[in-house]
Amino acid sequence: MRGTAICSVALAVAMALGTPAALAGQTPRPDGAELAFRDLYRDMVETDTSAATGDCNALVLKIAERFRNAGFAENQITLFRDEAYQLDGGIVVLMAGNSAKAKPMLLLGHLDVANANPRHWKRDPFKLVERDGSFFGRGTADMKALDAIWVDTLLRFKAEGLKPKRTIKLALTCGQELSARANGTEWLARHRPELLEAEFALGEGGGGLTDGHGKVVTQSIAIGEMTMANFDVETFSAGGPSAIPNYDNAISKMIDALQKVRAYRFPLHLNVTTRRYFAQAGVARGDAMGAAMVRIAADPKDSAAEAIVSSDPTYDPMLRTTCLTTLIQGGYIVTAIPQTAKATINCYIVPGETAEETRDALYSAIGDPKVIMSRVGRAAPPPLPPVHDPRVLRPAEKLVASYYPGVQLVPAISLIATDAAYLAPLGIPAFGVPGLYADPDGNEVHGHNEHLQVQSLMTARGFLHDLVKVYAMQE
Structure with missing residues (x-):
């Protein structure tokens, strides 16, 4: 049985990477579908959607054309914008479900990116560069990687002839970054709530973390998030x-x-979710930092453990x-x-x-x-309280075990404030998805060298395609 299990894990890794050659340490050759995905990702990154110099509407039109070319009908595609802000367009795409019992699900993302002054970058921030196993460019990580995966997933479902039980809604909006002029998710919630209504939403805020040397040590699903205030x-x-x-x-x-x-x-402020995260993720790490995480989860008054955990720039904001x-x-x-x-x-x-x-x-x-x-600045409504929904968590746990062998999925509080807060008045709980992973430096998001590991993107593409499919077929 042990040998069978090992073979099963190896097969799962090979499937996630796209070819058995990956198991031999070779770089797999992209197939046609991956090349199309890379083209989509490049198009997204190289379309400037920053508030200072960009145009979200230009990218929206490109995305809409991809859906039309794939056979989506006009009544499945809704373009919208606040007419006071001509450049801040958004798009909603629907794939109808065939079950009267299954409630819709929502895939949510923002198209705008943080401003990028080319004078401060080593390279053009709006040119996608692949080097040393990573993609470089503004938006490569935040959050055009997930945006591209959402679009790619629906395009693949269409090509596969999938007949989902749930209606799948994809909403890509503009205005999440602080300097933007309007928020598209907020606008939809106020003016077109029927386009967002869903049993639950999937978006940013979760994901994996490496040890800084390429090894994924944790994957988290965000079941709550911070509130931002300026x-x-x-x-x-x-x-x-x-x-x-x-x-x-x-x-x-x-x-x-x-x-x-x-x-x-x-002051230190842990809740049930963050204590559970430190306890489980600490065990998974198996090092001195992991031991301190376990200790602070058991006893938040352990000042020595707090000092160790606080020294990590990723873990410190989880504490307070x-x-x-x-x-x-x-x-x-x-x-x-x-x-x-x-x-x-x-x-x-903190919540x-x-x-x-x-x-x-x-x-x-x-x-x-x-x-x-x-x-x-904009005052978003408070997010809904964290939800532990086994119909969402269990499929994610199983797929994490398959795609990221040896890594445990741990519920966590998102360190960022996302557009999911605007879903709260509609009663829609949101989950930050696992899959994409980053190094402890946060991949220099919002910095002058933003990047994302190629393997992170490609593995998450397969993982999230399969995860959305599981949810889509629930009834």
Whole structure:
């Protein structure tokens, strides 16, 4: 039996990689379907959809044309946009189910990406480059990889002649990134909720983590997420000529305030999901970090374990609310004492805490009643509470075991705030899917060298195709 099990695992790996040659350490040659997928992924990455210089609507039209060419009818494709924002288009594609009992499922993704200044990149951020086993470019990881997989999955279902029991809905929207002008998921929820209505949604927020050397050590499915809030901090002074220095000026006050924000650590706040994650993922790691994870799950007051877990930049934000200064401006002329300064603090708030509590904690840490602090930006509704749905979790567990041998699927809280929050008023629970994996550095998402491992993308493509198919055939 043991030999049979090993052979079964080897066969599953070979199927996931696309050819038995992968088992011999050779790079498998892409087949026609994979080449088509690569072309789709390239088209997505190389279409600039950043808020500063891009056009989501241009990519939407390209995606719609792919569906039309595959035989999808016009009544299966809905293009939409807020007319006040001509460049922020989105698309919803429907594949009808044949069961009156099975409720729809929703595949959700955002097409917009973080801004990218070519001056700061080693290469053109909007050209897909494959090098040293990774894809490089803006959006390669966040989140055009998953977008491409969603589109590819429906195109493959069409080619396979699949007759799903559930209706499958795909919604690709614009406006998730902070600097965007409008949010497409929010717009759909308000104006076209019937296009989103589903028993559950699948989107970003889950995924795997490597040990930094290519070995996948965990895969998680997100069953809850952080809430994002942004706060402006403003300071003021009388001004005057800089030749007569005033060291208590607006910028000096801002420096004092931000040093206190940097030094402040929110209290540890674990919940049932995060404690379970650390307990299970810690055992799977089997190293000193894993042992500390197990210890803090058992006893959150274990300060030594907390110090070890906090030293990892991926695990630290699972322990508590985090806030970081991301924008700053001040002064108006080089020879004048600055009269005003302003900084923006970006916070990710753990479930169970509120934006108001976070603001109050920061304001208390600053300790200066003359500092003005206010919430800014879009305020998303609170996500639905985490849901442990065995009809969602069990198929994912089985496929993770098949595609990622030796890796356990662990429910987790997403470290990011996603568009799934806008599904909460519609009563739609959302799950961040496993599959795609990253290194502990987060693959430099939103940075100047964003990348994604080629194997991560190709394996996740097969994994998520099979996972969506299982859900689609449920009744």
